[in-house]
Amino acid sequence: xxxxxxxxxxxxxxxxxxxxxxxxxCACSTEFAQPPNTxxxxxxxxYPGVLPVLNRAVLALAVRVASAFGCTVQxxxxxxxxxxxxPDLPKNYQISQYKVPLGKNGGVELETGRTICVERVHLEExxxxxxxxxxxxxxxxxxAGTPLLEIVSMPDIRSPREAFEYLRTLKMILxxxxxxxxxxxxxxxxxxxxxSLRRRGEERLGTKVELKxxxxxxxxxxxxxxxxxxxxxxxCAGRTVVQETRLWNVDRQRTESMRTxxxxxxxxxxxxxxxxDFSVPDELIAREAARVGELPLARKKRFAERYSLDExxxxxxxxxxxxGDFFEAALKYYSQPREIAKWIIGPFLExxxxxxxxxxxxxxxxxxFAKIVQYFSEGKLNNLAAKKVLATxxxxxxxxxxxxxxxxxxxxxxxxxxxxxxxDIISEQQEAVSQYLSGKTQAVMFLVGQVMxxxxxxxxxxxxxxxFEKELEKxxx
Numbered sequence: 001x002x003x004x005x006x007x008x009x010x011x012x013x014x015x016x017x018x019x020x021x022x023x024x025x026c027a028c029s030t031e032f033a034q035p036p037n038t039x040x041x042x043x044x045x046x047y048p049g050v051l052p053v054l055n056r057a058v059l060a061l062a063v064r065v066a067s068a069f070g071c072t073v074q075x076x077x078x079x080x081x082x083x084x085x086x087p088d089l090p091k092n093y094q095i096s097q098y099k100v101p102l103g104k105n106g107g108v109e110l111e112t113g114r115t116i117c118v119e120r121v122h123l124e125e126x127x128x129x130x131x132x133x134x135x136x137x138x139x140x141x142x143x144a145g146t147p148l149l150e151i152v153s154m155p156d157i158r159s160p161r162e163a164f165e166y167l168r169t170l171k172m173i174l175x176x177x178x179x180x181x182x183x184x185x186x187x188x189x190x191x192x193x194x195x196s197l198r199r200r201g202e203e204r205l206g207t208k209v210e211l212k213x214x215x216x217x218x219x220x221x222x223x224x225x226x227x228x229x230x231x232x233x234x235x236c237a238g239r240t241v242v243q244e245t246r247l248w249n250v251d252r253q254r255t256e257s258m259r260t261x262x263x264x265x266x267x268x269x270x271x272x273x274x275x276x277d278f279s280v281p282d283e284l285i286a287r288e289a290a291r292v293g294e295l296p297l298a299r300k301k302r303f304a305e306r307y308s309l310d311e312x313x314x315x316x317x318x319x320x321x322x323x324g325d326f327f328e329a330a331l332k333y334y335s336q337p338r339e340i341a342k343w344i345i346g347p348f349l350e351x352x353x354x355x356x357x358x359x360x361x362x363x364x365x366x367x368x369f370a371k372i373v374q375y376f377s378e379g380k381l382n383n384l385a386a387k388k389v390l391a392t393x394x395x396x397x398x399x400x401x402x403x404x405x406x407x408x409x410x411x412x413x414x415x416x417x418x419x420x421x422x423x424d425i426i427s428e429q430q431e432a433v434s435q436y437l438s439g440k441t442q443a444v445m446f447l448v449g450q451v452m453x454x455x456x457x458x459x460x461x462x463x464x465x466x467x468f469e470k471e472l473e474k475x476x477x
Contacts, residue, residue, distance in 0.1 A: 006197040006235065008228050009205055010157035012220075014170060016149045016180045017126065017188040018061045024125050024147035025052030025095065032186050036140040044125075044145030046090030051274050058147040061179045062123050063280065064288040065149055066103030068177050068295065069118045073103050073285050078277040079123075082267045088128035088139055096124035098269045102280075108153075108169055109297055116166050117154040124148050129187075143187070149179075155194070155205060160224035167191060167217045172296040176321045184216060191220055196241070197231045206231075207241040211255060213248045223248035227255050299324060307337035316345050322359040323349075329366035334374040343373045347387050351394045364393045371400045384457045385409040409458060415467070418451070418459060422467045425450045436472050444468050
């Protein structure tokens with residue numbers, strides 16, 4: 001049987017921790033990496049008789065996400081109890097939404113022009129965390145009650161690679177609208193995948209398999225690729241794909257059976273009696289929709305048209321909203337987009353990536369950064385000096401001109417002053433001069449280096465080289 005006769009059908013369920021200071025139904029902190037079981041209260045620990053209260057900030061962020069995906073926000077919603085038993089779920093049920101999600105019928109546009117439909121986005125609380133050790137498991141309830149937004153796509157994705165692109169785009173949108181930090185290492189973004197195969201031309205979906213335990217977008221892509229091939233082999237052999245949940249084994253690079261798949265009725269959903277039905281105010285929807293702003297794909301198109309940047313520059317500047325914002329702010333003071341982009345992507349990012357807080361740790365203003373780039377372009381600072389100034393300025397609000405004066409870094413470009421250095425080095429380095437005159441023209445770079453040493457790196461190397469060549473050619477003649 002020809003494996004190419006099958007079409008892959010993928011749907012993704014993405015769980016995102018919303019960026020709030022407190023949990024969804026109580027006032028406990030959501031701060032990461034705190035001592036186990038310290039961000040806990042009777043509500044999120046599931047004590048009998050406690051009453052949950054919905055966090056307004058959670059609702060607002062959820063509405064913002066739904067608006068960013070073009071979802072219809074439901075006028076009236078309610079919460080339900082999803083019943084299952086696990087050691088890190090103290091109440092033995094999870095407060096979630098099933099029949100009436102917050103938002104439905106949206107989409108995520110990819111760069112390829114394809115739009116992946118978003119079936120629903122709904123709110124729920126996170127469970128705790130288990131740490132498995134020899135002889136038992138430890139329960140940490142710090143994460144219990146952290147606000148989650150589940151984003152469920154329609155089965156519109158047609159390849160593991162497209163799944164990767166969908167997740168990458170989704171993550172950028174969520175970061176742009178400041179709904180989540182999407183840090184997979186902290187568990188802020190998690191993804192489960194459903195995959196099935198069907199014969200090309202058929203409308204009926206094949207038997208789906210759910211994949212779990214994927215800790216990166218690359219892991220999602222690799223797990224889907226392996227499962228796609230596994231199901232092809234099963235079908236080509238005339239066997240039937242079993243509906244089940246499979247785990248991705250990173251070490252063995254294969255999926256492995258975990259359990260047969262539960263259906264929705266297995267969770268015995270019913271409305272939570274402790275949380276009333278409520279309406280989402282129109283003014284809240286309008287306010288959060290206005291806060292969505294320009295999304296990544298629109299920004300990339302605009303940057304390409306307005307600034308004539310290449311694909312690599314666009315990827316970096318659009319990939320982080322703060323970086324793109326800094327780029328455009330710097331252009332207000334020095335309107336050379338390609339030069340600004342080159343310095344941001346090169347020396348600036350090198351400094352930023354060394355900071356524990358990344359862009360949040362940067363103190364330099366966009367005006368001061370633009371000044372450094374301008375001074376380098378105009379020859380006031382050479383490459384080495386400009387990088388030295390930047391290294392100091394990144395962590396400072398001090399004016400760049402003051403830093404240059406204090407460190408004596410202004411480039412020496414005056415021809416008369418440089419000519420004096422050139423003449424001195426020619427008289428001191430006769431061996432190198434002889435090498436140049438005998439045809440070893442690369443010796444001029446040694447001579448340039450001597451001038452740079454004397455001027456503590458502040459001489460204009462291009463002008464110095466030109467002056468050496470001029471003086472040495474006089475000797476040759």
